[in-house]
Amino acid sequence: MAGAGRRHKPAAGMIDIDSAAAVQLSPRLLHDLRTPINAILGYSDLLLDDAPDDTDLCDRVLPVRAAGDELNALVGLLPAAGVVELAWLASLQPPLVRLKAAVAVLKTHSAAPAEDVARIETACGRLDGMLASLAANESPVEPMVGAVSQVREVPVQAAPSGSLILVVDDNDLNRNLLGRRLQQLGHRVDEAGDGDTGLRMLHRRTYDLLLLDIVMPGLDGYEVLARLRADAELSRVPVLVISALTEMDSVARCIELGAVDFLPKNVDTVVLRARVNRSLEQKRARDREMSYLRDVAQLTAAAACVRDGQAVDMTAVERVGERSDDLGELARAFGRMVQEIAQREAALRAQLEEVQRLEVDAASRSQAVAAIAESEYFQSLRAKAQALKNR
Incomplete structure (x- = not known):
């Protein structure tokens, strides 16, 4: 700031302004x-x-x-x-x-x-x-009471969806205000006063949504977004940026870094509810998709075990069978097929064991007959029989 102009005595309650500055x-x-x-x-x-x-x-x-x-x-x-x-x-x-x-x-x-x-x-x-x-031509410093990292969980009644939301903002008033609004919407809320604390909390707990400020001392919102995107697990947490920065460059940068939406801090409660609900529903849809793909992989691995004659993890098959969709029906049918195969294999093993037992018995009888035929008594009887035949 620069410049020096005339100052006029301000009216009561007014700020003295250097109009030329x-x-x-x-x-x-x-x-x-x-x-x-x-x-x-x-x-x-x-x-x-x-x-x-x-x-x-x-x-x-x-x-x-x-x-x-x-x-x-x-x-x-x-x-x-x-x-x-x-x-x-x-x-x-x-x-x-x-x-x-x-x-x-x-x-x-x-x-x-x-x-x-x-x-x-x-x-x-x-x-x-x-x-x-x-x-006064001085650099304004907005005092951040609570700018030191803080963590607080707002004790609220959980929503039917059980949504757990993390609010990361260095300003104490902003955190409290957002927490209160989310509380009114029925969500549980954790709060962090800086980006580093927010990342540590994300590693410790599973959150359904992250509400993130951009301008923060230390690790700002852009860096938090970049680190989330680089982490395979944390990148699945949807991020709703709520910031006083509203220029399009900031909005575009946040979206490019993975944020699902961008809202001004004085957002209307109705709009906040709509955006939060949409973000949570999108996460639930992604979670359902990931769960489906994991279950398909489990069922495919079980089929490969059947093909290769290996033991099947029936616990995993039964878990997939608890689904109420077509994949669950397929898993239940597959489980029945595996059980039928196991029963047939057990029956075949029993038959094989019986055949082997009979073969052993036949061999034993053959050995007994051979032993009798080779005995002196049997040989003498044979000689007598031959003599009688020759008369």
């Missing part, structure tokens, strides 16, 4: 600006969803939501890169002042969930601090 925009800067705004919008929606019948609370939350929407729209007008004058900060001042005033009013509601209100206030303070840093 400029700022170099970058995807990371826009990401950091959107992150607290997304948290404000997300927690406002949670408050509205959790207490739809509390008119007083809703009346206090709606101004917070409206100011957040306006700030989000104004930040969305900025280009992904380039130099812009800090005069654009002036357009953010009115909604920011309204936001802080609305949050102050919301805090006075006795029934408002204190933790969620505190998170909205924290996000508001982070945004205010970043804009103040920009106005």
Whole structure:
């Protein structure tokens, strides 16, 4: 940032802006600006969803939501890169002042969930601090409370599908917000505060879906995607990228690295449900396909054993036979055939043993007859018989 211009005394609650100064925009800067705004919008929606019948609370939350929407729209007008004058900060001042005033009013509601209100206030303070840093020609640093790796499993009731989802994000508010939304959808959730922790957890447990942020310190989302794709087992876990980065280059890069979908962080709950359900159904379809191929391989190996006269692993055949589809029927028929073959072989072995026994008995009788014929007594009888015949 550079430049020096005239400063004017700001109105109450406004930030002092050097109107002649400029700022170099970058995807990371826009990401950091959107992150607290997304948290404000997300927690406002949670408050509205959790207490739809509390008119007083809703009346206090709606101004917070409206100011957040306006700030989000104004930040969305900025280009992904380039130099812009800090005069654009002036357009953010009115909604920011309204936001802080609305949050102050919301805090006075006795029934408002204190933790969620505190998170909205924290996000508001982070945004205010970043804009103040920009106005002062300083590099804004979005404070990441909880940026140190954290792992937490949200104790929620499992969905009928038993879906277990891992959320990897370095921002504590983002993790909590996504976890809460997924909890409302009936899923179990694990959380990781950085890419390295997320990969370790993926190696320890079997997850149905990974929700991944892109901009993180250390191992970022792109590198996590690359490592997942290089791992034969982990590459089967579908990845849904949820990031404040929205430019097409980031979206395309994530898809190329194997992500199944890309969503903005302030995604509507209905859209989140639809995308999560679609990703989970796609995984279930792939799992069914892999299971089918494994069972076909088991049955093929068993058939090869029959062909080669080797022992068949009937446990594997019986497991495949538990399927309710045509492959299961084929496995059950194959199992019956193997049993029939085994029974016929057993009968043939019994017959062979009987033949061998009879042959042994016949040989024994022949030996006994030969022994009698060669005895002196038998020879004398033969001589007497011959003498009688010659008379």
